[in-house]
Amino acid sequence: xxxxxxxxxxxxxxxxxxxxxxxxxxxxxxxxxxxxxxxxxxxxxxxxxxxxxxxxxxxxxxxxxxxxxxxxxxxxxxxxxxxxxxxxxxxxxxxxxxxxxxxxxxxxxxxxxxxxxxxxxxxxxxxxxxxxxxxxxxxxxxxxxxxxxxxxxxxxxxxxxxxxxxxxxxxxxxxxxxxxxxxxxxxxxxxxxxxxxxxxxxxxxxxxxxxxxxxxxxxxxxxxxxxxxxxxxxxxxxxxxxxxxxxxxxxxxxxxxxxxxxxxxxxxxxxxxxxxxxxxxxxxxxxxxxxxxxxxxxxxxxxxxxxxxxxxxxxxxxxxxxxxxxxxxxxxxxxxxxxxxxxxxxxxxxxxxxxxxxxxxxxxxxxxxxxxxxxxxxxxxxxxxxxx
Amino acid sequence: xxxxxxxxxxxxxxxxxxxxxxxxxxxxxxxxxxxxxxxxxxxxxxxxxxxxxxxxxxxxxxxxxxxxxxxxxxxxxxxxxxxxxxxxxxxxxxxxxxxxxxxxxxxxxxxxxxxxxxxxxxxxxxxxxxxxxxxxxxxxxxxxxxxxxxxxxxxxxxxxxxxxxxxxxxxxxxxxxxxxxxxxxxxxxxxxxxxxxxxxxxxxxxxxxxxxxxxxxxxxxxxxxxxxxxxxxxxxxxxxxxxxxxxxxxxxxxxxxxxxxxxxxxxxxxxxxxxxxxxxxxxxxxxxxxxxxxxxxxxxxxxxxxxxxxxxxxxxxxxxxxxxxxx
Numbered sequence: 001x002x003x004x005x006x007x008x009x010x011x012x013x014x015x016x017x018x019x020x021x022x023x024x025x026x027x028x029x030x031x032x033x034x035x036x037x038x039x040x041x042x043x044x045x046x047x048x049x050x051x052x053x054x055x056x057x058x059x060x061x062x063x064x065x066x067x068x069x070x071x072x073x074x075x076x077x078x079x080x081x082x083x084x085x086x087x088x089x090x091x092x093x094x095x096x097x098x099x100x101x102x103x104x105x106x107x108x109x110x111x112x113x114x115x116x117x118x119x120x121x122x123x124x125x126x127x128x129x130x131x132x133x134x135x136x137x138x139x140x141x142x143x144x145x146x147x148x149x150x151x152x153x154x155x156x157x158x159x160x161x162x163x164x165x166x167x168x169x170x171x172x173x174x175x176x177x178x179x180x181x182x183x184x185x186x187x188x189x190x191x192x193x194x195x196x197x198x199x200x201x202x203x204x205x206x207x208x209x210x211x212x213x214x215x216x217x218x219x220x221x222x223x224x225x226x227x228x229x230x231x232x233x234x235x236x237x238x239x240x241x242x243x244x245x246x247x248x249x250x251x252x253x254x255x256x257x258x259x260x261x262x263x264x265x266x267x268x269x270x271x272x273x274x275x276x277x278x279x280x281x282x283x284x285x286x287x288x289x290x291x292x293x294x295x296x297x298x299x300x301x302x303x304x305x306x307x308x309x310x311x312x313x314x315x316x317x318x319x320x321x322x323x324x325x326x327x328x329x330x331x332x333x334x335x336x337x338x339x340x341x342x343x344x345x346x347x348x349x350x351x352x353x354x355x356x357x358x359x360x361x362x363x364x365x366x367x368x369x370x371x372x373x374x375x376x377x378x379x380x381x382x383x384x385x386x387x388x
Numbered sequence: 389x390x391x392x393x394x395x396x397x398x399x400x401x402x403x404x405x406x407x408x409x410x411x412x413x414x415x416x417x418x419x420x421x422x423x424x425x426x427x428x429x430x431x432x433x434x435x436x437x438x439x440x441x442x443x444x445x446x447x448x449x450x451x452x453x454x455x456x457x458x459x460x461x462x463x464x465x466x467x468x469x470x471x472x473x474x475x476x477x478x479x480x481x482x483x484x485x486x487x488x489x490x491x492x493x494x495x496x497x498x499x500x501x502x503x504x505x506x507x508x509x510x511x512x513x514x515x516x517x518x519x520x521x522x523x524x525x526x527x528x529x530x531x532x533x534x535x536x537x538x539x540x541x542x543x544x545x546x547x548x549x550x551x552x553x554x555x556x557x558x559x560x561x562x563x564x565x566x567x568x569x570x571x572x573x574x575x576x577x578x579x580x581x582x583x584x585x586x587x588x589x590x591x592x593x594x595x596x597x598x599x600x601x602x603x604x605x606x607x608x609x610x611x612x613x614x615x616x617x618x619x620x621x622x623x624x625x626x627x628x629x630x631x632x633x634x635x636x637x638x639x640x641x642x643x644x645x646x647x648x649x650x651x652x653x654x655x656x657x658x659x660x661x662x663x664x665x666x667x668x669x670x671x672x673x674x675x676x677x678x679x680x681x682x683x684x685x686x687x688x689x690x691x692x693x694x695x696x697x698x699x700x701x702x703x704x705x706x707x708x709x710x711x712x713x714x715x
Contacts, residue, residue, distance in 0.1 A: 002493055009490030017478035020514070224474040228440055232468045233491040234460070386440045386459070 006235050011243040018213075018247065028209035028251050032201045033258050039323065040267040043193040051147040052097035053078065054118040056106050059125035070129045070162075071121040074137070075099065077158045078119065083165075094154050106140070116142040117151050129162075129178055136182040143185060145270070156181050198263040198271055199349030200322040205255040206284035207322075207342050210248040211292045211313050217244075218296025218383070219305035231385035238380060241293065248285035256281055271353040276361055280352070283368045284345045290375035291341070297383045316342045321350070341375075344368045389452055390415055391538050391569045392437060397446035399432050406432040408593030409446070414571060419564050421584030422573040425685055426693040429593040430573040431471055434542050437571065438468050451538060464492065467531030471542040473524055477516040481507055481526045484515070488533040496533055505529045505559050521552025528559055539563065539570045545579060546693065557583060575693035577678045587677075591685045601677045608684060609675030614653045616643045616660060617668035625663040630655050647672070 018024050055078060059071025073083045080092035100109055100118075110118050118140040122128075128135040139155050141148030159179040221227045230240065256277075263269035295312065299305035319333060320326075320342035326334050337343045348364030351357040392414035399407040407429045414420040422430045435441045437450050439459030448455055453462045475484055485498040502508045505525045510518055518526065524544055531539055541560065545553040553576075560583055564570060574580050580587045581601050588598040597604045616622070623636040623643045632652055635644040645656050653672065660667050681689075690696055 005493070006491050009487055013476060013479055013483060013487045016483070017476050020478040225470055225472070226474055226476075229468075229470055229473070229475075231440065231459075232438065232463045232466075232470075233488060234464060234493070235491050 002234075003236070003239055007239045007243045007246070010235060010240055011246055014243055015247055015250075024209075024213060027212070028205065029255055029258065031208075032205040032255055033262055035204070035323075036197060036201050036259055036262050037266070039197055040194050040263070043197075050093060050095045051117060051150050052115075053094055053151055054098055054100050054106075054110060054113070054115060055096050055121070056100040056102060056104065056109075056118070057121045058102045058123045059121050060123070061126045062130070068130075069126055071125040074121055074125070074158065074162065077162070078155065093150050110140060116140065116145055117147050119151070119155060132178055134178055134180060136180050138182045138184050140184045146268075152181065152183060192269070194263055194267040194269040195271055195354050196321075196325045196350065197323070198259055198269055199353050200324075200346055201259050202252075202256050202349055203284070203320065203342055203346035204317060204322045205259070206252050206281070206345060207288050207313065207316060207320075209251050209255075210244075210285050210289040212309065213248075214244065214289050214292025215296045215299075215305050215309035216302070218293045219299050219302040220296075222296070223302055227385055237383060237385050241289070241380065241383075244293075245286050245289045248289050249282055252281050252285045272356050274352060276352045276358055277349065279365045280345055280348050280368065283365070283372050287341055287345070287368065287372040287375060290372065290379040293379040293383055294375055297379065316340045319343075321346045341368070341371045344371070391451055392420075392571065393447075393449045394433075394437070395447045397433065397436060397448055398444050399429075399436060399441065400444050405593045407436070407443075410590070410593070410595055411446075412588055412595065412598060414569060416569055417564075417567050418585045419560075419570045419572060419583055421580040421587040422571070422590055423575070423577065423580040423584075423587050423681070424573075424590035425575055425689045425695040428590040428685075430575075430590050431542055433590070434540055434571060434573055438466065438540055439463065464534060465536055465538065467534060467536035467539045469524065469527035469531050469541050469544055471546070473527030475515045475523075475526065475530075478514050480512050480514055481518075481522075481529060482511045484526060485529055485533055488530050492534040494534060496535075501529050501532055504532060504562065506555060519552070521548050521555055524548065524552075524556055525559065528556070532563075537569065539568055541570060541572045543573055543575070543693075545574070545576065553579070575689050577681055577689075581677050589681060589684055596684045597680070605675055605677060605680055608680045610646070610679075611674070612647045612650075613673050614645045614647055614656055614670070615673055616645070616656070616670050617641060618643055618660070619665060622660060622663055622665045622667055625665065626656055626659045629659045629662065632656055 018028075055075050057071045057075050059069060061067070061069025061071065075096060077083070078094060079096045080088040082088065094117075097115070100106060106118060106120055110116060120138040120140070122135055122137070125135055137155060137159060139148075139152050141151055159181055162179055221230075231237075260271065260273065263271065291312070292309065295309050296305045299308055319329075319337050320340045321337065322342070326337055326343075326347075329337075344364045344367045348361045348368065351361035351364060390413045392412075394413070395411050397407050397410045398405070410429070410433055412420075422433060424430050432441065436443050437448055437455055439450075439455035439462050442456045450462060451465055455462055479487070481502060482498050485496065485501055489496045489498075498511070499508065502511050505528045507522060507525045507529060510522050513522075515523065515526065528541075528544070531541075544560070545556050548556065557579070560570065560572070564583070570583075572580070572583060584601075586598065586600055587604065588595045589604070590596070597608055599607065618641070620636055620638075623634045626632060626643070626645070627634045632645050632655065635646075636642070637644065645652065647653055657670070675683075685695060
């Protein structure tokens with residue numbers, strides 16, 4: 001009971017001091033938000049162009065009386081190229097990311113490529129089209145995604161154009177439509193850069209605030225003998241540590257909420273918010289508070305603590321998938337990332353928020369827990385109030 | 389039982405004998421000063437008593453407790469200002485007092501404590517903006533929160549300007565008047581003399597002298613002397629006509645006669661009068677605590693507490709009897 005009171009008393013004094021320290025507040029809370037604004041704006045600009053779609057053309061075409069493949073013509077039209085070979089002028093909303101081999105399982109292919117937008121052109125499309133028989137073009141997409149509507153609209157436009165073209169040529173009539181548009185729902189959410197960026201920056205803020213602060217505090221208090229002084233009060237070192245951990249959990253939660261809000265409302269990010277995030281928001285700050293304290297404790301001076309802290313923090317900051325998805329990095333860096341504690345936090349957050357892959361997230365929770373326990377025990381053991 | 393009992397305390401750091409067999413007792417309500425240059429072992433001694441360091445040998449009992457083994461219990465009953473007191477930069481004295489009150493589970497009136505240490509005016513200033521003297525006062529304030537029976541003040545005025553130092557002295561004297569037992573370390577002779585009932589002079593980890601200032605001067609001083617302003621001839625005359633030893637200092641043209649008995653002064657003056665030679669100002673002198681200190685630590689101590697070598701040490705200064713008696 002009195003232990004809790006002491007912890008809270010220490011938390012209040014520490015929290016007040018933290019809030020009064022503009023620099024700490026800036027780096028802990030404001031800086032990640034600036035980063036998300038910055039990165040979000042940079043990459044939102046480049047991504048706002050065309051919607052990429054995967055196209056599977058199952059149509060083999062005809063070889064007699066002439067070589068003709070209306071399916072291929074349709075696929076070209078999706079890319080903005082008319083059957084007569086001219087490019088559509090002006091901005092065209094979609095493009096073909098890749099032509100998928102007809103033998104592939106299309107839904108699986110989309111899932112494997114974290115994509116939702118796709119189009120299937122059926123077998124015998126050419127034959128049916130020329131015979132005036134109705135055929136369905138199937139547009140795959142996630143109805144919750146804005147890109148889905150763009151793709152459907154565009155494909156409908158192309159189909160109408162093909163229909164008109166055919167009947168104008170053949171009957172000079174507009175009555176029946178041969179090409180219908182069918183839609184199919186794909187659950188894979190096409191991940192955008194902003195979707196990766198949110199868990200990445202949450203990881204960044206979970207790492208940076210407690211890590212830098214604890215490295216500094218632990219080495220500084222040791223130098224100025226503030227620990228010695230605290231040891232002359234009934235405050236236990238574990239109570240002191242607990243108050244720091246609680247503070248950085250609170251900060252992480254605030255930072256988390258800010259980043260999620262900016263990501264969703266500012267950049268239309270698609271992320272899932274579930275209770276599975278909670279373990280990371282608790283374990284993360286605990287892990288890096290302990291690691292920071294460990295670095296500060298084993299260092300002989302404030303300066304060497306700061307150097308060691310930076311050596312540990314900076315690679316982790318850039319190579320754990322915080323700013324860019326790991327998959328964009330060379331293989332050896334991806335392997336290296338697995339020794340960085342932050343990797344498991346960021347990967348876990350991605351698994352929960354972006355991929356909805358809870359079973360993979362459980363492994364991350366397990367690894368993070370293990371690392372946290374190791375660092376926490378080591379820090380608590382090596383850290384001394386008094387000297388001998 | 390005395391609040392502090394120390395017997396043959398030793399603490400070594402490798403080859404360095406930081407504390408090398410120190411014994412002393414502090415009585416209730418007493419201000420006890422540990423005086424010595426930097427590196428003499430004062431802080432190590434006081435930190436062992438506070439339970440911050442473990443002794444290698446010997447025994448220390450503080451309020452009847454072993455400070456190292458029972459540190460947690462002891463800390464609730466003692467107040468401490470460590471050397472160069474620091475605190476959380478963004479915290480104000482008032483907040484700090486409330487914080488300590490919560491840690492010690494005591495109810496205190498922050499204003500009363502701030503008043504006691506003369507810090508009311510800066511109650512709401514952050515620690516980082518306080519002056520050196522105010523910071524030390526805040527340290528004193530925090531050491532009082534738990535209403536301790538015993539206070540340890542480790543160099544409470546080091547680095548402060550004379551005005552701030554005086555202000556801290558006032559606070560300490562106020563605490564003494566309230567009957568607190570206080571252990572004080574300092575390298576300022578004046579401070580030790582001004583505040584302490586008894587002083588232990590510490591050098592190279594050992595106590596080289598202990599007692600009241602007068603007792604130490606009595607024991608280690610060169611005793612009372614009669615100084616007469618006059619010529620070398622006068623010195624020769626007195627030597628020839630009395631049993632007295634006469635030292636002569638050429639530069640100041642001054643005879644100096646150790647007084648084994650008070651009556652020796654009369655014999656010397658009678659001889660001077662008989663000589664028919666000119667003689668001027670006459671006064672008696674005695675060693676100050678500083679003279680004794682310089683003799684014992686073989687050098688003076690500068691402002692920051694370091695020993696200046698014997699050669700550079702200021703010459704032994706004399707002090708008029710009347711001045712010392714007034715103390």
